[in-house]
Amino acid sequence: MKQQKTHWHDRVTAQRIPTEAFVAGRRATLQSEDIYEIFNPATGKPLGAVPILGEQDVNSAVSAARAAFDSGVWSQSAPAERKAVLLRLAALLEDHAEELALLESLNTGKPISDALAVDIPSAVSAIAWYGEAVDKIYDDVAPTANDVMAFITREPIGVVAAVVPWNFPLLMACWKVAPALAAGNSVLLKPAELTPLTAIRLAELAQEAGIPDGVFNVVTGTGPVTGRALGLHMDVDAITFTGSTAIGKQFMAYSSQSNLKRVSLECGGKSPNIVMADCRDLDEAALAAAFGIFFNQGEVCCAGSRLLVQDSIKDAFLEKLITQAAEFVAGDPLDPDTTLGALISQPHMAKVQSLIASAHDEGANLLCGGEQVRAESGGFFLEPTVFDGVSQDMTIGREEIFGPVLSVMDFATPDEAVQIANNSIYGLGAGLWTSNIDTALTMSKRIKAGTVWVNNYDESDITVPFGGYKQSGIGRDKSLQALSFFQETKTTWISSSGIIGIDQGKADPVCAMPLSGKE
Missing domain, CATH: 3.40.309.10 (Aldehyde Dehydrogenase; Chain A, domain 2)
Incomplete structure (x- = not known):
């Protein structure tokens, strides 16, 4: 049943505005004291002050994400366990639909009816779909000779930074966070500086759903400070970004200037x-x-x-x-x-x-x-x-x-x-x-x-x-194609006869090396 206008205005007075970064399972204690105000686009009035995480704070957040990944508490957990947690998170989002829709409307200026009918159900769907997909992805065995077994397996890529825009803050976050978590990665979500509210609330609900400390973090701040620190960080393995083409190009440059991190971009359009x-x-x-x-x-x-x-x-x-x-x-x-x-x-x-x-x-x-x-x-x-x-x-x-x-x-x-x-x-x-x-x-x-x-x-x-052609981006969100971005593909080649030499004629000689090391 459609709620009345008075219902939503009454809710505003009681609504908590979440404005703190979320790292390692808790509201972050930060080195930087820099903050900025966010505003309600429908009134021009401030909603609260949000911290700008500088390089030191980003380093701490990345370290927390890396420690969680290396511990295996999520990255090595059984697919069925990750599935159960993601489905609990989807259920929590659905339970908090009105709260999330209100935060989204206050923060973006979009009609509450659109937030409630489109943004929140689509975000729930993304989390639930990737949760259901977790235990339905099979690895492969290559068609090799009888004395060889070659496995093709998929592994989480590591620490992923997701940088999302202000037009659909929660939905775009879920498009990226859901497959990244489903694949077993640790995630650092940087919301657009104008619209951090639902991202922070998402992290709180993820903690409630059972996602381990450090696996899902929200780092707030500006693009030139926080976004740049993530883009140049040597221990971030992948960046997934939605926003303008100009900023997408910056993230590609950051990748080339740092550790050649994998980059996925969904950028502008003129459809x-x-x-x-x-x-x-x-x-x-x-x-x-x-x-x-x-x-x-x-x-x-x-x-x-x-x-x-x-x-x-x-x-x-x-x-x-x-x-x-x-x-x-x-x-x-x-x-x-x-x-x-x-x-x-x-x-x-x-x-x-x-x-x-x-x-x-x-x-x-x-x-x-x-x-x-x-x-x-x-x-x-x-x-x-x-x-x-x-x-x-x-x-x-x-x-x-x-x-x-x-x-x-x-x-x-x-x-x-x-x-x-x-x-x-x-x-x-x-x-x-x-x-x-x-x-x-x-x-x-x-x-x-x-x-x-x-x-x-x-x-x-x-x-x-x-996703798009030309300067609309590189890579794809949604579907199983998005899941593959957050995974490394590994070939494990096992021979029953020991190390394979070039002269045996059983393997592709491109990467083979004689035991003596001589040609």
Whole structure:
């Protein structure tokens, strides 16, 4: 049953705001005294002060994670034991769904109804799915000669740092933490500096579920300080990151400057959503196009921010789209009827406003929106905004906006649509609306994107991989592909005849060495 607005406002007064880093099973005692304030984007008012972990504090956290890993208390535990703990954690998240949704809404400005219906259930699903997967992954035996046994086994990689964004703080954390823990690793979760609340609460609930001390830690702070210390640390074995392409490139540089740690990146996007003239249901496509850009205030990495409409249906389609855009009304995020929340911060709102201004200056045609609203609340609210007449060389046609701003382009032929779709440094997602199966198959194959949605937009499941082409990233979140990132693959070659020499002809000689050490 949907709760009333008063229910959520009443809960705020009693809600504890968790703001302390969590290391080795407890609230961390830190060397650094540096702190920063976090704010409610819907009111502009502070929520609390959070510590910035400097290099010494990060060193301590990494040491705790390494000690836990080396002890084997989690890394060498039976898969069934890890499964049981992760399933308990999923159950605890479900039990605390309202609390977590409230923290997420207060910290991000997103509507409470979205947090409760999307973010929290999806986070629960991720933890539970990887928990169930733990004891269903089998190792392999290679097809070798009869006097040889070659095992291919999977081992946890070690200490993993997970750096997550501010748009879906808990969900993105669970996408990364769940497979990393399922594989047996120790984890250091660094939440975005703007949105640490649910990450800290997740660590507390993980402790309650039975995850051993040091196995799951939350290190708070800024990117240039805390994130950099993790990226350059010689005892962090892997980094998994979601955020901007620019910061993703920094983490690749940190890897090359340190211990060549494994890196997985899910970065920016400028996703095209293509509507063909033979689309079966323009009303459905218009609803999906509006949802694809205005959901979560457009602060979605795979938001369908470029709408490509075939010229013969463009006018009719845009009329339907504007009607759907009007359904997204900025309001109090704690009102369950609100459909559009606040942008994350004043600087981010100013950035989106500057891109809207550039669209005006470069000749795009504003169809609706474009203005700040609810300024009296102290929050950072923008109207749903649609520009027509956007060309490929305009700023809003190229750059990721990460706000409720849609750029409409038209095309005449499928070839032109594909050319426009692929004319981007990004390749995270794409949509295609057509009733022709040949068009669906040929165009989806030609579009350079990690996911192509045909006759839907942004539908997904934990069972399918998510990630991008080009500068949208490297690697994949979700599915068993994500689990493999957090594992090392080891070959163990056992010969019944002792050490295999080159002259026996039984093995690949590339790495073989005669006993004498002479050629």
